Amino acid sequence: MTTSLGGLLARLVTALFIIQVAQAKTVTYDFNVTWVNANPDGLHERQVVGINGQWPLPVIEVDKGDQLVVNMYNGLGSHSTSIHFHGMFQNSTNNMDGPSMVTQCPVVPGASITYNFTVNQNGTYWYHCHTDYCYPDGYRQALIVHDKDSYFNDMYDEEYTLTMSDWYHEMVRDIRFIDKTNPTGAEPIPDAFLFNDTQGGVNLPMKPGKTYLLRLANVGAFVAQYFYIEDHTFQIVEIDGVYTEPKEADMLYISVAQRYAILVTAKNSTEKNYPMVTVADSVLLDTIPSNLQLNHTNWLEYNKTAEHPQAVMPAEVASDLDPVDDMTLIPHDREELLPEADMVLNLTVAMVNFDDGAGYAVINDISYTKPKVPTLYTVMSSGDLATNAEVYGDFTHSMVLGHNQVVEIILNNMDGGSHPFHLHGHNFQLVDRAPSYGSHFYDYQDSDPVFYDPNNHTEFPKYPARRDTFVLPPHGYFVVRFVADNPGVWLFHCHIDWHLEQGLGMTFVEAPRQIQERTTIPQNHYDVCKAAGVEWTGNAAGNTQNYLDLSGQNKQKDWLPAGFTTKGIVALVFSCVSAFLGMAVITMYGVSGIKDTKKKPVTQRSNEAASTDSVRT
Ligand SMILES: *[C@@H]1O[C@H](CO)[C@@H](O)[C@H](O)[C@H]1NC(C)=O
Ligand SMILES: *[C@@H]1O[C@H](CO)[C@@H](O)[C@H](O)[C@H]1NC(C)=O
Ligand SMILES: *[C@@H]1O[C@H](CO)[C@@H](O)[C@H](O)[C@H]1NC(C)=O
Ligand SMILES: *[C@@H]1O[C@H](CO)[C@@H](O)[C@H](O)[C@H]1NC(C)=O
Ligand SMILES: *[C@@H]1O[C@H](CO)[C@@H](O)[C@H](O)[C@H]1NC(C)=O
Ligand SMILES: *[C@@H]1O[C@H](CO)[C@@H](O)[C@H](O)[C@H]1NC(C)=O
Ligand SMILES: *[C@@H]1O[C@H](CO)[C@@H](O)[C@H](O)[C@H]1NC(C)=O
Ligand SMILES: *[C@@H]1O[C@H](CO)[C@@H](O)[C@H](O)[C@H]1NC(C)=O
Ligand SMILES: *[C@@H]1O[C@H](CO)[C@@H](O)[C@H](O)[C@H]1NC(C)=O
Ligand SMILES: *[C@@H]1O[C@H](CO)[C@@H](O)[C@H](O)[C@H]1NC(C)=O
Ligand SMILES: [Cu+2]
Numbered sequence: 001m002t003t004s005l006g007g008l009l010a011r012l013v014t015a016l017f018i019i020q021v022a023q024a025k026t027v028t029y030d031f032n033v034t035w036v037n038a039n040p041d042g043l044h045e046r047q048v049v050g051i052n053g054q055w056p057l058p059v060i061e062v063d064k065g066d067q068l069v070v071n072m073y074n075g076l077g078s079h080s081t082s083i084h085f086h087g088m089f090q091n092s093t094n095n096m097d098g099p100s101m102v103t104q105c106p107v108v109p110g111a112s113i114t115y116n117f118t119v120n121q122n123g124t125y126w127y128h129c130h131t132d133y134c135y136p137d138g139y140r141q142a143l144i145v146h147d148k149d150s151y152f153n154d155m156y157d158e159e160y161t162l163t164m165s166d167w168y169h170e171m172v173r174d175i176r177f178i179d180k181t182n183p184t185g186a187e188p189i190p191d192a193f194l195f196n197d198t199q200g201g202v203n204l205p206m207k208p209g210k211t212y213l214l215r216l217a218n219v220g221a222f223v224a225q226y227f228y229i230e231d232h233t234f235q236i237v238e239i240d241g242v243y244t245e246p247k248e249a250d251m252l253y254i255s256v257a258q259r260y261a262i263l264v265t266a267k268n269s270t271e272k273n274y275p276m277v278t279v280a281d282s283v284l285l286d287t288i289p290s291n292l293q294l295n296h297t298n299w300l301e302y303n304k305t306a307e308h309p310q311a312v313m314p315a316e317v318a319s320d321l322d323p324v325d326d327m328t329l330i331p332h333d334r335e336e337l338l339p340e341a342d343m344v345l346n347l348t349v350a351m352v353n354f355d356d357g358a359g360y361a362v363i364n365d366i367s368y369t370k371p372k373v374p375t376l377y378t379v380m381s382s383g384d385l386a387t388n389a390e391v392y393g394d395f396t397h398s399m400v401l402g403h404n405q406v407v408e409i410i411l412n413n414m415d416g417g418s419h420p421f422h423l424h425g426h427n428f429q430l431v432d433r434a435p436s437y438g439s440h441f442y443d444y445q446d447s448d449p450v451f452y453d454p455n456n457h458t459e460f461p462k463y464p465a466r467r468d469t470f471v472l473p474p475h476g477y478f479v480v481r482f483v484a485d486n487p488g489v490w491l492f493h494c495h496i497d498w499h500l501e502q503g504l505g506m507t508f509v510e511a512p513r514q515i516q517e518r519t520t521i522p523q524n525h526y527d528v529c530k531a532a533g534v535e536w537t538g539n540a541a542g543n544t545q546n547y548l549d550l551s552g553q554n555k556q557k558d559w560l561p562a563g564f565t566t567k568g569i570v571a572l573v574f575s576c577v578s579a580f581l582g583m584a585v586i587t588m589y590g591v592s593g594i595k596d597t598k599k600k601p602v603t604q605r606s607n608e609a610a611s612t613d614s615v616r617t
Pocket of ligand 10: 346347348410451452453454
């Protein structure tokens with residue numbers, strides 16, 4: 001009896017397994033990446049990164065469980081490139097994650113790469129170039145993972161995918177940003193804001209009484225946007241690939257790299273069309289040119305022939321808008337707050353000047369500087385030394401995480417700007433933040449930084465929200481937790497592409513021994529290195545003989561001699577260049593104010609703590 005039941009069960013399980021395997025399919029995209037011309041804002045035609053001669057780029061769509069294969073040929077001629085599939089955990093396929101010099105070599109013009117991984121997640125994601133700050137040139141688009149089992153499948157009739165982004169008229173390579181003439185690190189001001197890659201007006205056809213799933217993704221490089229629909233509320237059902245319990249809301253704040261899926265139920269009447277409004281967060285902009293339109297109206301279209309009215313904008317400034325706080329969203333799976341962490345990383349963000357006079361970003365005084373060998377390849381080639389953070393160099397800011405440790409990141413902000421931080425390979429629990437999203441978000445902007453105090457914090461949520469990109473408030477802090485259950489080399493970085501360029505990122509080398517056991521680098525990825533002339537063995541300095549000898553490693557610029565301040569640099573630069581640059585620049589720096597600097601180490605080198613595999617706190 002028992003055996004036959006066991007046998008039956010075994011056959012049943014096998015049958016189910018076969019059904020599942022039979023359902024999963026391989027979805028293949030061939031991307032020939034070349035420059036094409038586009039004029040999405042109707043103001044200026046420019047070259048953008050196209051795929052197979054097209055821009056906007058194709059939305060990647062797969063079903064949960066599918067094998068996604070993307071064959072990319074770099075036909076740009078001038079630029080190296082790569083693709084990061086944002087939000088994909090790449091569990092056991094770390095080498096498919098995409099960031100250049102982290103998990104692969106840059107794909108030089110004329111070279112090809114194949115990405116190939118299983119998608120075992122659901123929801124709204126996106127893909128973008130992750131080499132040398134290339135995605136503001138248009139190399140970014142949504143990636144949707146359909147899930148026939150989602151709890152909200154029966155709750156809607158149709159779905160729409162919509163992106164929003166900032167937009168520049170200049171090519172990234174022509175924008176002078178890290179430069180002594182820009183000592184405050186004032187970010188380039190976008191020339192326009194796009195909604196689904198146009199400024200021409202998007203109409204979402206609405207049928208009376210039907211419900212629509214709107215997938216919203218901010219694929220911009222810099223500016224967050226508020227989103228609301230006149231005279232409609234909606235239910236939030238997903239953030240960054242994590243289903244949430246339905247939460248009624250009327251306004252969202254969507255930073256770059258964040259995604260929301262919402263359910264909108266159509267009204268019964270068809271007389272009117274309703275503005276669907278985006279408002280760029282102007283607090284992020286150091287100057288607001290008079291011709292830059294911050295808010296845009298698109299429509300829920302109930303009636304093609306009726307008027308399409310412009311939004312009646314609230315009178316208040318953006319900082320008074322009151323979006324839903326993402327920390328209040330409860331994951332549908334009700335994963336509980338993780339226990340006290342095995343490893344606590346106490347990190348502090350600051351904007352500084354180095355001795356070249358330009359503005360840089362540091363986390364605990366380190367400005368991310370790419371290594372000479374991609375960090376994953378150092379893991380693969382360093383044997384037993386892979387658990388020693390030193391082999392990854394001093395400026396990749398690598399922390400070694402132990403397998404299955406609970407990790408807590410405390411991120412304090414010395415800077416008066418906000419920073420949407422993204423972790424590759426994971427989502428994390430949102431445990432604490434001050435100030436929170438909403439009308440108080442900018443409360444500390446003009447006051448002294450407030451650091452997280454473990455002995456005096458608000459009560460942690462029982463079921464913390466989870467996502468992969470979380471905004472660090474000006475002069476405030478956040479605390480997140482995750483389990484290091486995905487061996488790999490993962491970047492943790494600000495998703496404002498300009499800030500990443502300034503070094504606002506660091507590297508988690510998670511469970512290096514397990515990485516070595518589980519990872520096979522395909523020959524094609526080594527060929528990418530060969531084409532680029534980049535080494536694929538050795539430490540961060542490319543040394544294959546002595547992995548602890550970092551001589552020749554890439555370094556961040558030197559600190560300013562004591563006594564120099566940003567104000568001093570600004571004054572110096574002013575006296576030299578203001579005469580040439582004229583009023584525009586004076587206005588720019590006059591408005592931007594001076595960001596914080598810090599010359600003494602903010603904390604002791606936390607790498608030391610990280611180089612042993614498990615630090616209990
Ligand atoms: C990519 O597209 C360009 C321009 O259409 C074409 O010249 C080139 O042959 C294509 N390359 C590949 C590998 O498809
Ligand atoms: C993708 O990976 C799977 C699993 O490792 C493998 O079976 C398949 O051949 C690969 N496909 C390509 C195009 O590399
Ligand atoms: C993904 O979808 C499954 C099935 O619908 C669901 O149980 C799971 O919670 C979803 N994942 C997340 C992170 O929400
Ligand atoms: C948004 O743009 C994508 C890519 O061009 C397109 O596939 C999609 O249909 C657009 N969505 C709407 C609602 O127009
Ligand atoms: C639309 O009409 C139906 C049937 O009369 C009603 O149940 C529903 O509540 C109405 N919906 C709205 C949004 O008013
Ligand atoms: C929206 O745009 C209009 C026209 O550009 C402007 O007058 C108004 O102040 C803007 N509102 C907000 C909140 O930015
Ligand atoms: C659509 O709008 C027009 C113009 O306001 C109106 O005449 C017409 O009745 C409306 N149609 C429906 C189906 O509501
Ligand atoms: C605890 O934090 C609150 C809120 O930030 C602050 O007002 C209070 O002074 C703090 N208490 C102590 C003892 O530090
Ligand atoms: C990765 O896969 C392992 C099982 O192979 C699982 O235990 C772990 O939770 C996964 N991690 C993530 C981040 O998906
Ligand atoms: C984190 O580091 C900062 C700067 O050194 C320090 O002021 C703060 O007390 C530290 N926080 C914790 C929780 O250790
Ligand atoms: Cu930032």
